[in-house]
Amino acid sequence: MTIADAGQPVLAAPERRRPIGLLLVAVPVLLVIWLIIWPIISAIIQTLWMRLPEGGETFSLETYRFFFSDGYSLSNLSITLWTTGVCAILLLVVCLPIALYLRFSDSKVAAYVQGLAIFPMFVPSIILSFAFIRVLGPNGTVDLLLNAMSLPKIRSPYLTPWGPVIGLVWDNIPLTVLILLSGLGNVSNQAIEAARDVGAGRFALLWHIILPRISNSILVAISFAVLGIFSAFTLPYVLGPAAPEMMGPFMQRTFRELYEPRTAITQAVITFGFCIVFGLFYVRSVAKNRTP
Amino acid sequence: MSILKIKDVSKIFASGQVRAVDNFSLDVADGELVCLLGPSGSGKSTLLRMVGGFERPTSGLMTIDGEDITHVPPEKRPTGMVFQSHALWTHMNVFKNLAFGLKLRKVAPDEIKRRVEAVLDLVGLNGYGTRHVAKLSGGQQQRVALARSLVLEPKILLLDEPFASLDQHLRERLREEVRDIQQRLKITTLFVTHGQDEALSMADRIVVMRDGRTEQIDRPEVIYREPQTPFVAGFIGTMNLIEGNVANGIFSKAGYSTPLPVGDGPAIMAIRPEALDLAIAGEGSQGKVHRVTDYGTHGLVDLELNDATRIKAMVPHPDLFKAGQSVTLTPKAIAAYRDGVVIHRA
Numbered sequence: 001m002t003i004a005d006a007g008q009p010v011l012a013a014p015e016r017r018r019p020i021g022l023l024l025v026a027v028p029v030l031l032v033i034w035l036i037i038w039p040i041i042s043a044i045i046q047t048l049w050m051r052l053p054e055g056g057e058t059f060s061l062e063t064y065r066f067f068f069s070d071g072y073s074l075s076n077l078s079i080t081l082w083t084t085g086v087c088a089i090l091l092l093v094v095c096l097p098i099a100l101y102l103r104f105s106d107s108k109v110a111a112y113v114q115g116l117a118i119f120p121m122f123v124p125s126i127i128l129s130f131a132f133i134r135v136l137g138p139n140g141t142v143d144l145l146l147n148a149m150s151l152p153k154i155r156s157p158y159l160t161p162w163g164p165v166i167g168l169v170w171d172n173i174p175l176t177v178l179i180l181l182s183g184l185g186n187v188s189n190q191a192i193e194a195a196r197d198v199g200a201g202r203f204a205l206l207w208h209i210i211l212p213r214i215s216n217s218i219l220v221a222i223s224f225a226v227l228g229i230f231s232a233f234t235l236p237y238v239l240g241p242a243a244p245e246m247m248g249p250f251m252q253r254t255f256r257e258l259y260e261p262r263t264a265i266t267q268a269v270i271t272f273g274f275c276i277v278f279g280l281f282y283v284r285s286v287a288k289n290r291t292p
Numbered sequence: 293m294s295i296l297k298i299k300d301v302s303k304i305f306a307s308g309q310v311r312a313v314d315n316f317s318l319d320v321a322d323g324e325l326v327c328l329l330g331p332s333g334s335g336k337s338t339l340l341r342m343v344g345g346f347e348r349p350t351s352g353l354m355t356i357d358g359e360d361i362t363h364v365p366p367e368k369r370p371t372g373m374v375f376q377s378h379a380l381w382t383h384m385n386v387f388k389n390l391a392f393g394l395k396l397r398k399v400a401p402d403e404i405k406r407r408v409e410a411v412l413d414l415v416g417l418n419g420y421g422t423r424h425v426a427k428l429s430g431g432q433q434q435r436v437a438l439a440r441s442l443v444l445e446p447k448i449l450l451l452d453e454p455f456a457s458l459d460q461h462l463r464e465r466l467r468e469e470v471r472d473i474q475q476r477l478k479i480t481t482l483f484v485t486h487g488q489d490e491a492l493s494m495a496d497r498i499v500v501m502r503d504g505r506t507e508q509i510d511r512p513e514v515i516y517r518e519p520q521t522p523f524v525a526g527f528i529g530t531m532n533l534i535e536g537n538v539a540n541g542i543f544s545k546a547g548y549s550t551p552l553p554v555g556d557g558p559a560i561m562a563i564r565p566e567a568l569d570l571a572i573a574g575e576g577s578q579g580k581v582h583r584v585t586d587y588g589t590h591g592l593v594d595l596e597l598n599d600a601t602r603i604k605a606m607v608p609h610p611d612l613f614k615a616g617q618s619v620t621l622t623p624k625a626i627a628a629y630r631d632g633v634v635i636h637r638a
Contacts, residue, residue, distance in 0.1 A: 190376075191379050196346075197441070209381060213381075
C-alpha cells in the first residue's frame with residue numbers, strides 16, 4: 001500500500017544510522033581499552049604472578065604482603081591519605097563560599113573573583129611550586145617582609161606535609177569551583193525565594209535547600225579532586241618532605257632509583273584501588289543524574 | 293479592617309532608568325482577593341515581590357495589620373507566596389516540602405503532622421505525603437505549592453501567575469479550587485496574572501496596571517462594563533476601539549456614523565462585540581463581512597469598515613452572515629474617550 005511504502009524509509013533511517021553511531025564511539029572505546037583497561041589488567045596480573053628462579057610462574061601475594069607489612073610503605077600510604085583528606089576538606093571550605101558568592105552575587109566584582117578563582121588552572125604545577133618556594137620557602141618573600149618589620153620568621157611549610165597540601169589545594173581550586181558553580185546553577189532563584197518565604201534564614205537555606213541540591217556536584221568535585229591529589233606527583237615531589245612521601249613520588253623512586261618495577265607496580269595497583277572507590281562514586285553520581 | 297495597605301510605593305531599578313512601579317497605592321481588605329492585572333512589564337510582579345519582601349521599594353510604605361513591613365525581610369513577613377514555577381524543593385517529598393516551614397518555626401512534630409495532613413486534605417492531595425514532588429503532575433505540584441504556603445497560615449497569600457505553566461483545562465479547574473479555598477479560609481490574597489479570564493472569574497477587585505501605575509481599580513464587572521480608560525477598555529475582554537471625529541453630536545469614521553452627544557473633536561468610540569447589532573444592508577451599508585467564525589454557542593463576525601478598519605460583532609446566528617455581505621451596525625452600548633478619559637457612556 002502507498003501508506004506503508006511511504007512510511008518505510010522514515011523507519012529505516014534510524015536503523016541505518018545506528019552502526020555509524022557505534023563506529024564513532026568504537027575508536028575512543030578501543031583506545032581506552034588499549035591504553036587504560038589493558039595496562040590495569042596487565043599491572044594486576046604482573047603483581048600476582050611471580051616468576052620462579054627455576055623458570056615458570058606462580059600465583060603470589062608476596063608484594064602486597066610486603067607493602068602492607070612495611071612500615072615505610074604504610075606511612076607513605078598514610079601521608080597520602082592524610083594529604084588527600086585534608087585537601088578535600090580545605091577545597092570544600094575554600095571553594096564552596098567562592099561558588100556561593102559567584103552564584104548569588106549580582107555585583108560586578110563577582111566577574112573578577114571568578115577570573116581569579118579560575119586563574120590557577122592556567123598556571124603549570126612547576127611554576128606554582130617555584131612561586132611557592134619564592135614566597136613561602138626559607139628566605140622567601142614572607143620571611144623578607146617579616147624581617148623588614150623586625151618580626152620573627154615563620155616556620156615554612158616548604159618540605160613539610162603542609163607544602164603539598166597548600167600547592168594541591170591551590171591547584172584544584174578552579175575545577176572544584178567550576179563544578180560547584182555548575183551544581184549551584186541548578187538551584188533556581190525561586191527555590192531559594194520559596195525557602196526564604198517559609199522562614200528560612202541564611203544557615204537554614206544553605207543547610208536544608210542548597211547543600212542537598214548540590215550534593216551530587218560536591219561528590220563529583222571531591223571525587224575529581226581526590227583522584228588528582230591521591231596520585232599527584234609534581235607538587236608533592238617538589239614541595240613535600242623526603243620521608244614519608246606521597247604515593248606519586250614513592251612509586252617513581254621505587255621504579256627509577258630502587259629498580260623494583262614489580263614493587264612500583266604493586267604501589268600503583270594499591271593507589272588505583274583507592275582511586276577507583278572515588279571513581280565509582282563519580283560514576284554512580286553520573287548514572288544517578290542520567291536516570292530518568 | 294484593611295489588612296494590607298500599600299501607600300505611594302515606587303520601585304526604580306538600580307540603573308535608574310526603569311521605574312517598574314510608580315507611586316502605587318492600594319488597600320486590600322480582610323479576606324479580599326485582589327488581582328493585579330496588566331501586560332508584561334506593567335510592574336505587577338515587581339509589586340507582588342515587594343509585598344513578599346523579595347524586592348525593596350525605592351520609596352513608599354507597606355503595612356500589614358498596621359505594622360510597617362516595608363523593609364522586613366521575606367522570612368519574617370506574615371506572607372506566603374506561590375510561585376509561577378511552583379518552586380518546590382525536589383530533594384524533599386510532599387510532606388517534607390510542607391513541613392519545612394513549620395520545622396523552622398519549631399512546631400511540635402505531632403502538630404506538624406496534623407497541620408500538613410489537614411492542608412493536604414484541603415487541596416485534595418490526601419495521602420500524597422510520601423510522594424516525591426518531581427513525580428507529581430503539574431496541577432498536583434501547583435497544589436503542593438499552594439499547600440506549602442497555606443500550612444503556615446499567612447496573613448496575606450501572594451500568588452504570582454500560579455497557573456501560567458498549566459494547560460487550559462487544568463487552569464480553569466484550579467482557579468475555581470483556589471477561589472473556593474481562599475473563600476473558605478477567608479485569607480487576604482493578592483494575585484498577579486496577565487490572564488483576564490482568571491482575573492474576571494476569581495477577583496473581588498481587579499487592579500489594572502500599566503507602566504507601573506494604576507489604570508483602574510474596581511470590581512470585575514465594573515472593569516468589564518465601565519472601563520475608565522481606552523487602555524482598560526482595550527485590555528479587558530474584546531473591545532472595538534474606533535478612532536474618529538465628533539461634529540455636531542455625530543461620531544463618524546469611514547462611512548460609519550452614530551450619534552454621540554459630546555463636544556466636537558477627536559474621540560475613541562468603544563463598543564463590545566456583544567453590544568453591536570448587525571443587519572444585512574440593502575442600501576446605506578456601513579461595513580462588509582470579512583470572516584465569520586462559528587463557536588457553536590455564538591458566532592463572531594469580522595467586519596471591515598470602508599477604510600479597512602476591522603471590528604468584531606458577536607451574533608447568535610452566524611449562519612445568517614457570509615463573507616462579502618454588506619451590513620449596517622447598531623451599537624446597543626457605547627463608551628467614548630477623549631484624552632485618555634471617558635467622556636460619554638450609554
